[in-house]
Amino acid sequence: MNTIYALSTAPGRAGVAVIRISGEGAREAVTALTGEAPGRPREAKLRRFRDPESGAPLDLGLLLFFEAPASFTGEDVAELHIHGGRAVVAAMLRALGHMHFLRAAAPGEFTRRAFEHGKLDLTAVEGLADLIDAETEAQRVQALRQMEGALGKLYECWRARLVKALAYAEAEIDFPDEEVPGDLLAKLGPEIHALASEIAAHLDDGRKGERLRDGVEVAIVGPPNAGKSSLLNRLAGREAAIVSEEAGTTRDVLEVRLDIAGVPVTLADTAGLREAANAIEREGVRRALARAEAADLRLVLVAPGAGGDFSLAREGDIRVVNKLDLDAEVPKGAIGISALTGQGLDALEAALREKIGAAYEAQEHPLITRARHREGLSDCAASLARAGEALEAGRDAELVAEALRLAARALGRITGRVDVEDLLDVIFRDFCIGK
Structure with missing residues (x-):
């Protein structure tokens, strides 16, 4: 059962409640509840929802359908906007629970699917979690910037520059006798120094973002x-x-x-x-x-x-x-x-x-907000330092390339590009169900 559902608004009495369904069975679930296909994506439609087993009316509400991949999760997503009374919500969830192809979502599972389908990187995921938990205006602004990709774009820019530098070092190793620009390693020094300086300045922020x-x-x-x-x-x-x-x-x-x-x-x-x-x-x-x-x-x-x-x-x-x-x-x-x-x-x-x-006023550049970001950046800076030392000492290109590879991998761990499987449960476990 790869199609999930959950109440995405806070439980309790409210004017409106929103239930989300995500996965390949979202269309079938909508048809079972309304007796008709979802219709054109992204158009709000007034629908009467009925229990698929008994045909008894459940509620009159709005249906929104988002077709993959243009949705939050990257899958087909249906949103049921119903009245927020406890009995209405309970009846709707009960009807969904009786559909054999659906299952209740785990905490953070919608956001995890968004990450797995490339809709968000890990820093944006963490920004979303911070936005939900934000208590003050400054926290809201910082979290929104991170969710919209300010940190992720910065780190991916650095990573792209590292990958380019690594390609130069690899060319020196793999094609020593071919017609490639001479002395490629010598050209890496200024770029390694520039990257190291930028990352050091980013780390030297007084931990403002974390505070x-x-x-x-x-x-x-x-x-x-x-x-x-x-x-x-x-x-x-x-x-x-x-x-x-x-x-x-x-x-x-x-x-x-x-x-x-x-x-x-x-x-x-x-x-x-x-x-x-x-x-x-x-x-x-x-x-x-x-x-x-x-x-x-x-x-x-x-x-x-x-x-x-x-x-x-x-x-x-x-x-x-x-x-x-x-x-x-x-x-x-x-x-x-x-x-x-x-x-x-x-x-x-x-x-x-x-x-x-x-x-704690707004900064021109995004701030580090978590210890794991700082750890990854510190690892990257250490690897860059080793690459610079190897260059200055005239050591083999293999040593320079390995140091650059480790530096790029450290940045990739922050955004979720590499070696993150062990981090995922930790990052998503604190999300509320339905998000």
């Missing part, structure tokens, strides 16, 4: 009773943390998820940094220090009467003085706020937007 995809970590650090939990609540717009005058109330790291400048941000409230009074508080301080060290950005918060100063601050931190309502003194370079009244919060939020927005 944007996964989210930015912002930690609030400072002494006890400085108002860290109150500030977390203010920025979150809700009572996420317990606030108390008693020092050491926060024992563990508390987190809230925010959207700042279109970037997903995990804001963490940490335990007050002081000499701990007991084992539990010591663990809280240890975790606070670890979180502060790992954070992408830190808000260092102090307040009069709470002790402490900005000695913990490092370059790039946002320095904040709380309790302006008590006439706290604000040194130059710091932002004064009152977590109690909200005074100064606009200035702090603007500083956060500026820092985060500047760090």
Whole structure:
């Protein structure tokens, strides 16, 4: 059974639900449900759907048919746009399940078929997954660029240049006595150097793409009773943390998820940094220090009467003085706020937007978004370095060619051109059913 079906919209009550069918049996399924052929492709048609076994009406809805290869999967695809009530969807899926030539799709199987039929490369597949999961505007923009092929085109361009360079090296090996342009290997040096430089610049991106995809970590650090939990609540717009005058109330790291400048941000409230009074508080301080060290950005918060100063601050931190309502003194370079009244919060939020927005603003070139991309590019760069060293040392053309072959293969693994079978299950398993 090579024809699959699935609900492609979210389960639950809705105005409209879409069920997809993909494969060589899509036409037969449509005929069985409607009593007539699909008709002209890409034209929406109003159809009454009936149970093929009993003839009982199921629903009145729209039918769209996409003829292979001009479809998302590259196969014949039918889309049934029906009413989104639970009973309607269940009845339609039950009718499809009774057709012996159909089977329910596995998670991500529609997208996997699109990859297998050359509709998407692996980077575009991952971009589609990121687009579905995008929580913020910046994530949406990055995912859409990747899904539309920005990364794949860049990597395939590099791969094509590598294949051309490899052809030169192979010509030197295979036709040493034939009439081919002389000294082919010498012509490879500038191209290998140029490719290595471009890939090195691409790798030296501060992991912005991965951080944007996964989210930015912002930690609030400072002494006890400085108002860290109150500030977390203010920025979150809700009572996420317990606030108390008693020092050491926060024992563990508390987190809230925010959207700042279109970037997903995990804001963490940490335990007050002081000499701990007991084992539990010591663990809280240890975790606070670890979180502060790992954070992408830190808000260092102090307040009069709470002790402490900005000695913990490092370059790039946002320095904040709380309790302006008590006439706290604000040194130059710091932002004064009152977590109690909200005074100064606009200035702090603007500083956060500026820092985060500047760090993750749109780039001219697409960014690396996954560890496997970085690993493949690093392997490619290492192979290019070996090819360059072999050229400079005047070694045999076979060594140069092998290094270039490995470099091209490393790029091919990223887009799915070679050696990817072991990656496919990992990449597609996190897709929702129906996609």
